[in-house]
Amino acid sequence: MTRRKVSMALAVALSAAWAGPVSAQARPEVLVKQRQAAMALQGKYFYPIRSMAQGKTPYDASTVMRNVVYLDALARMPWDGFTPATRDIKSQATPAVFTDTAKFREAQDRFTAEVTRLTELMRKGDEASIRPQIMAVDKSCNSCHDTFRERQ
Amino acid sequence: MTRRKVSMALAVALSAAWAGPVSAQARPEVLVKQRQAAMALQGKYFYPIRSMAQGKTPYDASTVMRNVVYLDALARMPWDGFTPATRDIKSQATPAVFTDTAKFREAQDRFTAEVTRLTELMRKGDEASIRPQIMAVDKSCNSCHDTFRERQ
Numbered sequence: 001m002t003r004r005k006v007s008m009a010l011a012v013a014l015s016a017a018w019a020g021p022v023s024a025q026a027r028p029e030v031l032v033k034q035r036q037a038a039m040a041l042q043g044k045y046f047y048p049i050r051s052m053a054q055g056k057t058p059y060d061a062s063t064v065m066r067n068v069v070y071l072d073a074l075a076r077m078p079w080d081g082f083t084p085a086t087r088d089i090k091s092q093a094t095p096a097v098f099t100d101t102a103k104f105r106e107a108q109d110r111f112t113a114e115v116t117r118l119t120e121l122m123r124k125g126d127e128a129s130i131r132p133q134i135m136a137v138d139k140s141c142n143s144c145h146d147t148f149r150e151r152q
Numbered sequence: 153m154t155r156r157k158v159s160m161a162l163a164v165a166l167s168a169a170w171a172g173p174v175s176a177q178a179r180p181e182v183l184v185k186q187r188q189a190a191m192a193l194q195g196k197y198f199y200p201i202r203s204m205a206q207g208k209t210p211y212d213a214s215t216v217m218r219n220v221v222y223l224d225a226l227a228r229m230p231w232d233g234f235t236p237a238t239r240d241i242k243s244q245a246t247p248a249v250f251t252d253t254a255k256f257r258e259a260q261d262r263f264t265a266e267v268t269r270l271t272e273l274m275r276k277g278d279e280a281s282i283r284p285q286i287m288a289v290d291k292s293c294n295s296c297h298d299t300f301r302e303r304q
Contacts, residue, residue, distance in 0.1 A: 026196075033192060034193060037188075037196075041186060070229065072225075073221065
């Protein structure tokens with residue numbers, strides 16, 4: 001493969017659209033554990049930068065940079081774990097995950113699109129637009145959780 | 153920040169050396185959960201490509217590409233979770249994690265260096281060198297687990 005082809009393929013691999021299943025044969029319990037792992041790590045790297053965007057902690061550009069790079073990958077990881085076979089495994093997923101799949105997919109796409117936009121702004125180094133975009137990501141998290149995650 | 157500065161800072165952010173703690177105030181239980189989450193996702197994305205490198209499943213370049221991109225981020229995520237405060241939380245970490253910290257750090261660095269090398273080879277699209285490098289990553293996983301993870 002030429003270097004140019006690799007770059008193009010990489011762009012595809014990292015696009016929100018390309019989220020095919022990793023291991024179709026994984027046991028449902030493993031799929032649930034893996035998707036919960038991705039969500040836990042999204043929290044690890046998102047909450048500190050949300051706190052910065054809200055002005056609750058000092059803005060640190062290098063932390064934002066690292067965390068956004070990580071989030072760009074993590075944002076794409078949970079979705080192939082919500083297979084019908086996981087429906088009866090205890091988790092915080094609401095029944096709507098498995099009945100309103102089109103709306104769930106839309107919510108995933110909105111979230112990954114907001115994270116992609118955040119990644120683009122972060123690469124440009126434009127702090128003034130990074131802050132509100134962090135809050136746009138937060139909104140897309142909450143919007144999905146409202147319908148597809150049991151209240152905690 | 154100029155675009156060039158951002159690129160340089162990004163390179164630093166993604167280097168193995170830059171692995172500062174994310175949330176110093178996180179409870180030990182949370183730190184353990186987060187580091188276990190990173191390990192679980194390393195498994196999700198590494199085992200399928202190891203199977204390809206071993207010739208057990210057909211080699212699929214686009215899956216290798218995606219998984220290596222993800223692993224490049226995941227490889228850097230667990231380490232700030234092994235704080236002394238987590239020593240008494242039940243996990244598979246051996247006591248050596250907290251007593252032989254220099255050797256543990258070396259093992260982490262070897263692993264992240266092998267993953268970084270794999271990422272470089274993947275970006276060049278050189279399949280002939282990607283396969284053995286996947287096995288080099290595997291070796292660095294096992295080498296660390298031999299000393300720092302309880303036998304399963």
